[in-house]
Amino acid sequence: xxxxxxxxxxxxxxxxxxxxxxxxxxxxxxxxxxxxxxxxxxxxxxxxxxxxxxxxxxxxxxxxxxxxxxxxxxxxxxxxxxxxxxxxxxxxxxxxxxxxxxxxxxxxxxxxxxxxxxxxxxxxxxxxxxxxxxxxxxxxxxxxxxxxxxxxxxxxxxxxxxxxxxxxxxxxxxxxxxxxxxxxxxxxxxxxxxxxxxxxxxxxxxxxxxxxxxxxxxxxxxxxxxxxxxxxxxxxxxxxxxxxxxxxxxxxxxxxxxxxxxxxxxxxxxxxxxxxxxxxxxxxxxxxxxxxxxxxxxxxxxxxxxxxxxxxxxxxxxxxxxxxxxxxxxxxxxxxxxxxxxxxxxxxxxxxxxxxxxxxxxxxxxxxxxxxxxxxxxxxxxxxxxxxxxxxxxxxxxxxxxxxxxxxxxxxxxxxxxxxxxxxxxxxxxxxxxxxxxxxxxxxxxxxxxxxxxxxxxxxxxxxxxx
Numbered sequence: 001x002x003x004x005x006x007x008x009x010x011x012x013x014x015x016x017x018x019x020x021x022x023x024x025x026x027x028x029x030x031x032x033x034x035x036x037x038x039x040x041x042x043x044x045x046x047x048x049x050x051x052x053x054x055x056x057x058x059x060x061x062x063x064x065x066x067x068x069x070x071x072x073x074x075x076x077x078x079x080x081x082x083x084x085x086x087x088x089x090x091x092x093x094x095x096x097x098x099x100x101x102x103x104x105x106x107x108x109x110x111x112x113x114x115x116x117x118x119x120x121x122x123x124x125x126x127x128x129x130x131x132x133x134x135x136x137x138x139x140x141x142x143x144x145x146x147x148x149x150x151x152x153x154x155x156x157x158x159x160x161x162x163x164x165x166x167x168x169x170x171x172x173x174x175x176x177x178x179x180x181x182x183x184x185x186x187x188x189x190x191x192x193x194x195x196x197x198x199x200x201x202x203x204x205x206x207x208x209x210x211x212x213x214x215x216x217x218x219x220x221x222x223x224x225x226x227x228x229x230x231x232x233x234x235x236x237x238x239x240x241x242x243x244x245x246x247x248x249x250x251x252x253x254x255x256x257x258x259x260x261x262x263x264x265x266x267x268x269x270x271x272x273x274x275x276x277x278x279x280x281x282x283x284x285x286x287x288x289x290x291x292x293x294x295x296x297x298x299x300x301x302x303x304x305x306x307x308x309x310x311x312x313x314x315x316x317x318x319x320x321x322x323x324x325x326x327x328x329x330x331x332x333x334x335x336x337x338x339x340x341x342x343x344x345x346x347x348x349x350x351x352x353x354x355x356x357x358x359x360x361x362x363x364x365x366x367x368x369x370x371x372x373x374x375x376x377x378x379x380x381x382x383x384x385x386x387x388x389x390x391x392x393x394x395x396x397x398x399x400x401x402x403x404x405x406x407x408x409x410x411x412x413x414x415x416x417x418x419x420x421x422x423x424x425x426x427x428x429x430x431x432x433x434x435x436x437x438x439x440x441x442x443x444x445x446x447x448x449x450x451x452x453x454x455x456x457x458x459x460x461x462x463x464x465x466x467x
Contacts, residue, residue, distance in 0.1 A: 253285070
């Protein structure tokens with residue numbers, strides 16, 4: 001039916017032992033005329049089984065009516081200040097259903113794909129029609145982790161930002177829990193927040209943390225003239241609006257240098273239908289790292305930039321003691337369906353305290369991934385650390401991965417160049433470890449990529465110095 005948009009939103013991945021989750025269905029009257037529609041009933045089905053239904057009996061105004069209301073409210077100072085007009089959704093209504101995959105398929109197996117269909121009965125101009133939209137949900141095994149490692153998503157949005165209206169802090173945290181995560185950082189856009197909203201969001205993060213037994217940290221995605229920056233552990237709300245001016249990237253990094261905050265350049269090469277979000281001020285210093293994996297763009301250019309910066313500025317770092325750039329991965333989820341695809345593993349000794357997660361992100365004891373985990377050491381040194389060697393010295397890279405996880409390939413990258421690309425044998429998968437000899441050619445860095453099908457783990461580097 002023309003002028004009606006239906007959206008079904010749910011997590012992409014549900015990981016064992018979880019089987020239940022929430023599905024949100026929204027209906028928007030996008031008609032340009034001012035004629036409303038009448039929503040009669042909504043149901044969720046899978047494999048011919050009705051999983052949930054509700055009789056609505058509600059009239060939905062058109063988006064043109066909502067626009068007229070918004071234009072009236074935005075002229076009032078109170079709404080200008082609080083930006084509440086952004087949250088008007090008169091032309092949209094949403095409904096939530098609790099779904100259990102075992103009700104769809106009692107003999108549920110790992111990697112099963114379930115097709116969920118939302119069927120909506122609407123009446124417009126006296127005519128009734130049944131509209132439907134569907135999406136896939138994958139049931140997967142639990143995230144495999146090495147002892148002491150915890151997994152999470154450092155880039156998630158809620159309705160405090162520009163996410164869908166049902167994406168509350170509580171629901172986003174729950175979706176992360178269902179995806180097998182131990183922690184999540186809420187990073188709403190600074191220009192859509194204000195001090196009051198930020199304080200409310202902090203309280204909601206604390207409540208979600210207690211409710212779902214998952215660490216829920218509060219950060220921000222701050223917009224600068226150079227691009228977007230993920231800010232963590234700043235201790236307070238940071239707004240780009242001060243005297244109606246927008247900070248440069250360097251001004252933000254300098255401000256954070258005198259606080260306890262850390263910061264990562266978000267999606268540095270993202271350009272899509274929503275605009276150009278690429279990072280533009282590469283001459284800046286003082287930031288912690290890059291978001292090399294982002295759920296809304298390709299990682300290839302970000303990985304190339306990460307390697308190039310680590311190699312070209314290595315000597316400069318050694319002279320001034322500058323923090324090396326850390327690579328992380330995040331979903332950038334503005335809805336439930338984005339969560340679970342990109343993540344970051346950090347080594348905290350098993351702790352999920354906020355301080356231990358921030359410390360691991362800052363130090364580079366982390367792995368950006370879209371599924372698997374791989375770790376390695378060089379002469380006892382861990383990710384993010386520096387090992388001192390001799391020119392031409394041959395050393396072992398001791399690589400390991402979790403029990404229950406099988407890797408197909410391993411790639412060793414030294415100073416931005418692949419020096420080993422090998423298949424993992426069944427024996428190595430049975431021991432979950434491998435030793436690889438490398439020859440030190442000079443100062444720089446070495447990192448590992450571990451592939452499992454179309455999923456890859458990217459370790460942070462271990463840095464190499466010469467005696």
